[in-house]
Amino acid sequence: MKRSFYFIPVWAVMAFAFLSCGEDRTYEFLAKTEVDNWIEAQMREIYLYYQEIPQLEMEDYFSPPEEFFPKLLASQDKYSYIEVPAETDAATGVKLRNAIQTVTYGFDFVLTDDPTGTSRQVARVLQVLPQSPAAAIGLQRGDFITEVNGNNVSSKNTGLLENGNGTVLTVSTLSTDEETGELVWDEEATELTLPAAVPMENNPLFLYKVIERDGRKTGYLVYNEFKAGIDDSDASYLEQMLQIFQWFKEQGVTDFILDLRYNQGGQVTCVQLLASLLAPAGCLGQEFARFEFNDKRQDSNYSLNFLTEYASCNLNLDRLFIISGLYTASASEMMVNCLRPYMTVNLLGTKTLGKNVAMTRIDSPYGFVMYPVTSTVLNKEGQSDYASGFTPEYIISELNYYPWYELGDPNELLLKNALQWMAGGVPPDAENVDQPEEPETPESPASLRLPRKPASGYSSILSKRSPAAILPE
Structure with missing residues (x-):
């Protein structure tokens, strides 16, 4: 038998309570709870887990937005969040993460x-x-x-x-x-x-270079966030990415190492562009990723295809090496998942976080921005089974070693091991391999393994709270 459920908003019950006390204070109540009621209405419509929003108490509706929003989240949701400006910008009226240096x-x-x-x-x-x-x-x-x-x-x-x-x-x-x-x-x-x-300005295209070794030209890119530009109206980082890949192509790059160890995620359109520059040329125009929304919004389900308009910058690779770390998440994991049906994606580093969902930016009329989880991210084969993260084939945690070398130095721990793997060898510092393939030589200085594995805590990278995969508005 089909069951029907009817949601009676708490605000309606409370308004009745205010009215039944003898004095009609409905307008006073609505004024004090207007913002929280707006937040709840949005969440009950677009939130992926709207059916699991907890039951709220009357007093909850008098909370400030930054306290009220988390009360709506389902128990399994670790990612949705709200940005309330700490101060007001004189020109725009709002000062938020993506709009300032x-x-x-x-x-x-x-x-x-x-x-x-x-x-x-x-x-x-x-x-x-x-x-x-x-x-x-x-x-x-x-x-x-x-x-x-x-x-x-x-x-x-x-x-x-x-x-x-x-x-x-x-x-x-x-x-x-x-x-x-x-x-x-x-x-x-x-x-x-x-x-x-x-x-x-924290340019996410942190470092790029070509490494020549044994007749092979390998492109290397340290990419720290999937971000289109300095602010929401800018696309300068995407333009720079196209210039970089045009240069990679002119240099004759035939292999690639994408360093996402510090990349927590970002905009899915940036993932789409980067994937289109790396993937086999034959897959351009085909489905790259699919987004599925809650049962109220099935008409909103859609796909992103590999872009054909930037084919002149495409490297036409059949394999890709990705360096992962403690902070690799969401849009970075989307890159791994959605490229795998088309090419070999080799993962080296530490286990990724496990964000297999996407979020939508919602600008409120009250000066804050919400980022609720609104969809599941799938590849062309319908796979989205990485909620526990991707485990690399070769596990190496840079925190377990010293000294460190600068990013891009061929002796830097994770880059050195990726190059060894790319050349057909076993990464010598892999922690899930019993014995290295060969000892280090004076020409290849080693990073020594610490006798104790240090547990990590607070990180300035996590404090930036880069959003999960962000859908276009």
Whole structure:
């Protein structure tokens, strides 16, 4: 027997309650709950999990938007979120993540356990933006920051590493005790004084180059976010991507390593373009990805095809090597899933996060923006089974090694192993392989494995809260 369910909004019950008290205060109630009622109405229409929205209490409807929105989320939804501007921009009236440059010292870091075995934490530098305050004082990828303003680094003072009017960093180096063989911190540390944080453009096309080895030309791209441009009205990063791939093609690139280790996701149209530049030429024009919405919106289901208009920049590859890390998620995983029906996608690094859903940006009339999960992402074979993440064929966690080399250096841990795999060998540092294929040589300096695997904690990358795969508006 078919069942029908009727939703009676809580606001209607509450309005009746206000009216039944003798004095008609309905307009007062509606004014105080207008914003939350608007949020709920939107979510009950477009939210992928609308049928699992929890039952709310009357008092919930008097919460500010940033507190009310999370109360609507289904238990399995870890990704939907709301952006409420902290301050108002005089020109636009709204100041949000995608519309401004970030005020920053210009480096990303992650908190980890102390590799020497003490109970304290350290901050390890992941990457440094060129021409940033951090670059100006000589901070480098892989540096261990042990103190900030003379205090041990901890989750309580990470904000001092991200922005401010300046701060003093203590950078320490590791060495091996000659008697015990244990890792220890060198007695002499370096103090670096950061000047004030500045607004900086964080170009997601962080680094690109061609690596020539054994007669093979390999393109290498570090891509940190699927983002079209500096703000929502700009497409300069997509234009730059086309220029880069035109250059790759002119250089005669025949293999490719896509480094997504710090890429949390972004706009699906950016994924579509990048995939169209990498995939076999024969698949251009065919279905790349499909998006399926809730049962109220089945007419909205649609597909994205590989783009044919940029065929002149297409590399016509039959295989792709992707470097993954702790932060590889959503649009990055969509790239893996939706390319696999057409080409061999080889994954090296650490397990990805597991965001197999897409989100829609909803601009409210009240000055905030919502990003609810609205669809499932599938490839052309209808597969979307990566909610637990993709496990690489060869697992290597860069946090387990030192020293680090700069991104793009052929001796950098993950790039070096990807090149070895590409050449037909077994990645020598793979943690799920019993023995390396061959020992390191002086011409190929090694990153040494730490005796203790450091657990990671807070990261400035996660604090940016890059959205999951974002659908076009």
